[in-house]
Amino acid sequence: MHSDIPFSTDRLDGLLDDFGIDVLIVTSKHNIQYLLGGYYHFQFDYMEAIGISRYLPVFVYVKGAQDKSAYIANRNERDSVQNRISAGYWMPPVVYGSSTSVEAMTLAIQHVKSVATSRLQVGAEMSFLPADAADLVRRELPHCQFVEAMRPLEKLRSIKTIAELEILREASERVVASMMDAVGRIHTGHSKREIIAHLRQAELSRDMTFEYALVTMGTSLNRAPSDQRLEPGDIISLDSGGNYRGYIGDLCRMAIHGAPDGELVDLLGEIDLIQQAARASIRAGLTGRDIYAAANEALPRSPHGKQMHFVAHGMGIVSHEAPRLTASGPIPYPADDANAPLEAGMVISIETTLPHARRGFIKLEDTIAVTPDGYQAFGDGARGWNRIPS
Structure with missing residues (x-):
């Protein structure tokens, strides 16, 4: 485990095993903040809506391989991420370029395909996954099965440091x-x-x-x-x-x-x-x-x-x-x-x-x-x- 990762990867991996999840696609504001040690892009503190869609940050976590994690960031998020890294906080590899929920999920799916097999149990937070992004995952990862990820993430957060x-x-x-x-x-x-x-x-x-x-x-x-x-x-x-x-x-x-x-x-x-x-x-x-x-x-x-x-x-x-x-x-x-x-x-x-x-x-x-x-x-x-x- 990377010494600066702000959560226990061993505990998370164990919980994902318990719930039959291979890859996490995290999209809720609160779990993004938790897994990134308090980070959330300041521009969308108040509201996620912008233009014709919404800001959708995505954190991808591969069970047992935290080095394959990635954070999908908005195209305007570079300065915010750089400030976080410059302050000495851990961040996974960052993929920039999204401005809509579909663009964000497209980048997340590309990353999943590059680091994992095609048949996966994908953990997603159903209450925090926009319908257009969910449809895209089902279409692009047809052999994968959705598993509700709310409970293992909640259990991860339940014991405070x-x-x-x-x-x-x-x-x-x-x-x-x-x-x-x-x-x-x-x-x-x-x-x-x-x-x-x-x-x-x-x-x-x-x-x-x-x-x-x-x-x-x-x-x-x-x-x-x-x-x-x-x-x-x-x-x-x-x-x-x-x-x-x-x-x-x-x-x-x-x-x-x-x-x-x-x-x-x-x-x-x-x-x-x-x-x-x-x-x-x-x-x-x-x-x-x-x-x-x-x-x-x-x-x-x-x-x-x-x-x-x-x-x-x-x-x-x-x-x-x-x-x-x-x-x-x-x-x-x-x-x-x-x-x-x-x-x-x-x-x-x-x-x-x-x-x-x-x-x-x-x-x-x-x-x-x-x-x-x-x-x-x-x-x-x-x-x-x-x-x-x-």
């Missing part, structure tokens, strides 16, 4: 700090749109990319941006995803204009008890079902347990990535990892929500990294009622 964990720690800390920055700037009369604008600017000022904010105010359970305005005594939930160096910090914290009364203190305390019960059990070797068992054991002891919603899911480059621990959460997917032992380096989001009809939307969401004998919590501050200035 020390460097990745540090980025996720920073992402989480910066999101929470941004929330507290926004809370300090909020005043009565501000709309949800204005509050989100404060949060966006706070994340941008911390070298993050603002992805989203789900915000509730007062007794409303509506989390979308709107012109609803803060009234005296209102509570606010801030649930934001901020991206730092390609990794997502996704946490939820609560704020209030004025002082929380005893009932609000108790309600947030109930939520925290569920959070702590789920967190306390986490360690390498535990299963996802064990996390849910700990939370489900605590919920009946809460006066509002029947109204609460608990979910645990993987975090990293993608929200709700592996380990996938439930099939009944807000994002539908199979619970493929619910019975598998957690491994050190996995990162899990733990969240408990109470949509209270009279008091409003109350929630905590924490980011937990699995360690050999327990866990580390990232961005674990400000978990109480944070005061909005009067």
